[in-house]
Amino acid sequence: MVVEKSADFEVPEAQIAVHWREEEYIYPPSKFIAQANAGDPAIMKRFSESNYPECFKEYADLLTWDHYWHTTLDTSNPPFWKWFVGGRLNASYNCVDRHLAKNRNKAALIWVPEIETEATQVITYQELHRRVNEFAALLSDFAGLKAGDRVTFHLPMVPELPVAMLAAARLGIIHSEVFGGFSGNAAGERIADASSHVLVTIDSYYRNGQLLDHKAKADEAVLRAHDLGFDVEKVLVFQRHAGSYGSQTPMVAGRDFFVDEVIKPYRDQLVEPVSMPAESPLFLMYTSGSTGKPKGCQHSTGGYLSYVAGTSKFYQDIHPEDTYWCMADIGWITGHSYIVYGPLALGATSVMYEGVPTYPDAGRTWRIAERLGVNIFHTAPTTIRMLRKLGPDEPAKYDYHFKHMTTVGEPIEPDVWRWYYNVVGKGEAAIVDTWWQTENGGFLGSTLPGLQPMKPGSCGPGVLGVFPVVYDEDGKVVPAGSGRAGNICIRNPWPGIFQTIWGEPERFVKTYYEKYNRDPNSHDWRDWPYFAGDGAVQASDGYFRILGRVDDVINVAGHRLGTKELESACLTLPEVAEAAAVPVIDELRGRAVEMYIALKTGFTASAEMEEKVALAIETEIGRIARPKNVWIVADMPKTRSGKIMRRIIASISNFADVGDITTLANPEIVHDIRMHVQGEKVAKGDVPRELTNSELEEIKSFGAES
Numbered sequence: 001m002v003v004e005k006s007a008d009f010e011v012p013e014a015q016i017a018v019h020w021r022e023e024e025y026i027y028p029p030s031k032f033i034a035q036a037n038a039g040d041p042a043i044m045k046r047f048s049e050s051n052y053p054e055c056f057k058e059y060a061d062l063l064t065w066d067h068y069w070h071t072t073l074d075t076s077n078p079p080f081w082k083w084f085v086g087g088r089l090n091a092s093y094n095c096v097d098r099h100l101a102k103n104r105n106k107a108a109l110i111w112v113p114e115i116e117t118e119a120t121q122v123i124t125y126q127e128l129h130r131r132v133n134e135f136a137a138l139l140s141d142f143a144g145l146k147a148g149d150r151v152t153f154h155l156p157m158v159p160e161l162p163v164a165m166l167a168a169a170r171l172g173i174i175h176s177e178v179f180g181g182f183s184g185n186a187a188g189e190r191i192a193d194a195s196s197h198v199l200v201t202i203d204s205y206y207r208n209g210q211l212l213d214h215k216a217k218a219d220e221a222v223l224r225a226h227d228l229g230f231d232v233e234k235v236l237v238f239q240r241h242a243g244s245y246g247s248q249t250p251m252v253a254g255r256d257f258f259v260d261e262v263i264k265p266y267r268d269q270l271v272e273p274v275s276m277p278a279e280s281p282l283f284l285m286y287t288s289g290s291t292g293k294p295k296g297c298q299h300s301t302g303g304y305l306s307y308v309a310g311t312s313k314f315y316q317d318i319h320p321e322d323t324y325w326c327m328a329d330i331g332w333i334t335g336h337s338y339i340v341y342g343p344l345a346l347g348a349t350s351v352m353y354e355g356v357p358t359y360p361d362a363g364r365t366w367r368i369a370e371r372l373g374v375n376i377f378h379t380a381p382t383t384i385r386m387l388r389k390l391g392p393d394e395p396a397k398y399d400y401h402f403k404h405m406t407t408v409g410e411p412i413e414p415d416v417w418r419w420y421y422n423v424v425g426k427g428e429a430a431i432v433d434t435w436w437q438t439e440n441g442g443f444l445g446s447t448l449p450g451l452q453p454m455k456p457g458s459c460g461p462g463v464l465g466v467f468p469v470v471y472d473e474d475g476k477v478v479p480a481g482s483g484r485a486g487n488i489c490i491r492n493p494w495p496g497i498f499q500t501i502w503g504e505p506e507r508f509v510k511t512y513y514e515k516y517n518r519d520p521n522s523h524d525w526r527d528w529p530y531f532a533g534d535g536a537v538q539a540s541d542g543y544f545r546i547l548g549r550v551d552d553v554i555n556v557a558g559h560r561l562g563t564k565e566l567e568s569a570c571l572t573l574p575e576v577a578e579a580a581a582v583p584v585i586d587e588l589r590g591r592a593v594e595m596y597i598a599l600k601t602g603f604t605a606s607a608e609m610e611e612k613v614a615l616a617i618e619t620e621i622g623r624i625a626r627p628k629n630v631w632i633v634a635d636m637p638k639t640r641s642g643k644i645m646r647r648i649i650a651s652i653s654n655f656a657d658v659g660d661i662t663t664l665a666n667p668e669i670v671h672d673i674r675m676h677v678q679g680e681k682v683a684k685g686d687v688p689r690e691l692t693n694s695e696l697e698e699i700k701s702f703g704a705e706s
């Protein structure tokens, strides 16, 4: 990304020096080290660059292959890497069937409903096997799906979701789960993009004590897909409470079917797992980018499953006897990799929780941990901040003991890290801060918990077999310890890397590889560094500190929202002439979204109009994207060529210096906007703390390209 030249912004954002205090190392407890899966430093040698890519055989060998592979990494068509070529396997078999012989009665999933009086569901491997087979039979026979077809799930945190995923995987059907909190329209767009004729949903689920009508979203989704020229043939509806229908929306005859009814003929049917080539796609996971359309990240079967199994073993340190709880949502990549596929490939016990971590009170999370004897705990900084805010002293009241904890999704402030370590972990747990992305399948940056010390606020070095580097804008290495930031890239392919953007191979190459590619004709992976889109600094010890996105993506509570998606949602309103989304620093969510709106002539600003804008975003994307504030302004600050200067309004929202505005076409508007926005914020008591250097740089260069 090249920042527009002006007096204040001569240095590209990625190259600006960042200063902070280096945090001290914290060493994992000796009790943890003694039992760690990666406890012998020899593992670092096995995964050293000289053993790449063969080192990943160790991950692949955690799986059961129907047919063993002959080529570890095929680079014949860069950057469309192929892993474990020649191999065949089935992901469902690896996550379910192969554990039956020794562990059929072991809990595979423990599902905790949000309503505390409702019984916890323990699903053994035996029962999981039955449920997966029945649903696979239904997908194949009733829904007519086969290997290579796509199926969309729009499911919340209910056990039916992993069952459906594993059933699809059993048949080689590519699943595409859309986060349950997303709107029906967002689901509809993803359905059309993946062209999946079948949608699997549920009537309702609990969130914050309320039974939400979820089936209503399915109707919206089908409609939106139809508008986009794609027809959904069948909607399969699970029921949150067996035998009752928790939705106000009528079932559409011939299209909507209750799973409980149509599954009856398949009771006790067994479906042979389909032996899939290692390179066949396992699932799609959509994520936001800088342009409007979400990207369908296509993940492979063999490479992906090997990678999540390996990283679950060595970085999550999962042992057979552990109770592992990742409090993410399966609707995001974290849940796919580290609630479902990784832990189940290892035959572990994975806990799933339906609801809000602080419902009905701030002790809920810790009660679940105590009751189930959770000893590995995995969550995101935004949740840690919320748990701290609502119940700073709660963890001490409960008798649980974590040996290991994870943080993922956004940078964690050292202060929040320390609360996590001391209060949640009671000083007994090793912490891994895992940096990665939807595109990556699994962790890219983290400490090995038994072998490398923790450093609050840093994710650590590259993980086993992954070699990150920080480049400046010209592709020169920014040396470790220089104190300068740059663009973090990965020098080499790894098995978990996504295969392409569904239906958009050129966009895949352009977005992730074009920037630092040395030779488009080269078949040598060394010429194809992966561009992650994050700014980072590498300390002299090799640890990375991730600074956040360098593109027009806003990371809200660990979830990526594209500014273009937010803006186009607002532009669906007939009154809106222009819309610009900017990030504001938020104490709980990391970043929140603020929308700036200019109305068409003839329309006037009002509180109703602001609400309409917020609702348009909820309808198009989902509640998670609801802006913190909507500012209706007379005009946007623009360059002479008519581009909206997002960095200026972002600076206003964050009470940062707006810099030089003399080159704008309408500099006078900046003063008006500032008076309006900051005036109201001061009145509401919504003035942010002083921003750190890196936050300031992020704000001051936001949206520089548009």
Ligand code: WT7
Pocket: 287, 333, 334, 407, 408, 409, 410, 411, 412, 433, 434, 435, 436, 437, 438, 439, 459, 532, 533, 534, 546, 547, 548, 549, 555, 558, 559, 560
């Ligand atoms: C973006 C990816 C991968 C699971 C969840 C998010 C940010 C992710 C960290 C971390 C600092 C992090 C990056 C990245 N991010 N983990 N440990 N420290 N930043 O997946 O929605 O694809 O978002 O989240 O900016 O690019 P995602």
